[in-house]
Amino acid sequence: MPNIAWLNGKFLPLEEATVSIEDRGFQFGDGIYEVIRVYGGKLFRFDEHLSRLAQSAQAISIPLTIEAKEWKAFIREGLERSTYSACKVYIQVTRGVAPREHLFPETTRPTIVMTFREMADLPTQLNQQGVSVITLPDLRWARCSIKSLNLLPNILAKQQANEAGAFEALFIKDGMVTEGTSSNVILVKDEAFLTPALSEQLLAGVTRQAVLELARNDGKVVEERPVKEEELKQADELFLIGTTIEVLPITKLNGASVGNGTPGEVTKQMREKFQALTQV
Ligand SMILES: Cc1ncc(COP(=O)(O)O)c(C=O)c1O
Incomplete structure (x- = not known):
């Protein structure tokens, strides 16, 4: 399986994963991210990365409703689908899609994206x-x-x-x-x-x-x-x-x-x- 993405709950090939041009991540960089590495199929320091993700989200007032257990389940599934045992999991959360105004939109839900790519060692x-x-x-x-x-x-x-x-x-x-x-x-x-x-x-x-x-x-x-x-x-x-x-x-x-x-x-x-x- 090639590199894959997870977009708001759905897995799909990386090149098919797209978000709106009105996403605030695209418009303003209004979001946060994490990069987690997987060695031999195992997530390295997953809890630490996840708690930093939660802290970053909280610091910029993006509500994160996915619980640690759910993240883990999605990531596990992503790893299985990708089949990569050496993998780089990228997680990005933006404030979501809304007409371009600086103020936080009232009803918008965050856009959550993950990508799973094979991790090559540095030269x-x-x-x-x-x-x-x-x-x-x-x-x-x-x-x-x-x-x-x-x-x-x-x-x-x-x-x-x-x-x-x-x-x-x-x-x-x-x-x-x-x-x-x-x-x-x-x-x-x-x-x-x-x-x-x-x-x-x-x-x-x-x-x-x-x-x-x-x-x-x-x-x-x-x-x-x-x-x-x-x-x-x-x-x-x-x-x-x-x-x-x-x-x-x-x-x-x-x-x-x-x-x-x-x-x-x-x-x-x-x-x-x-x-x-x-x-x-
Ligand atoms: C600015 C900055 N500092 C430090 C780090 C190292 O952080 P970590 O060890 O959690 O990857 C990163 C990682 O991307 C970074 O972007």
Whole structure:
């Protein structure tokens, strides 16, 4: 079975799934989303993703009436229909279809979409060699903890990074590191892990949570606090984390080598531990 979609309760081939041009997701980016990964047919950290979806919906006052059990049943069916054991499940909820007015429509129901696509691993070369990142000003709004569809500054920064030959851009707000365009970041200094503390200025990554848990269980020192841009330069190791990239070493920062310019040992060990966790 090819990639499939689920649209307001119905499964259909991805290319046949369409929504109205009056959908507020299309008109305003008025909605939220989640990306959940499936390893060996098993959803990774489903509850965490679902509760973040619910929090995002609540934060922008979109009523979500589907219960966790129902989501799980729909997703299970989607996985069975797709037959993919390595799958990326994308969930998007918008405020629904209504004539284009800024005010919330009174009777509109949310549009709920899911897609099920085969998940390919990142090219191994990226992990073996590590990736380059650049820093860019964080031009986003003040509520980046909401996983909103409004990704324009993220898209522009990712494109700028790509044009500069880098894999990702790290956002800097008032001299402090927030996160990547679609990732969180962790610094390693003297074997300790350091990452920007959760706030309205960054997404509470599910991978971030899992990696910090692994580090703590391993007896590592973990600091979650505001991180200055200069600290990136002083780090022994840096790595990106996120659902699709997992744990990805950074070996260049704004053109300069990180550590000795190859993926660090602590990062490599964490990558292995994380991958083992996804297979549990
Ligand atoms: C802005 C941003 N930060 C962080 C992350 C990482 O979050 P997660 O680990 O839940 O995928 C993402 C993932 O897409 C993101 O878009």
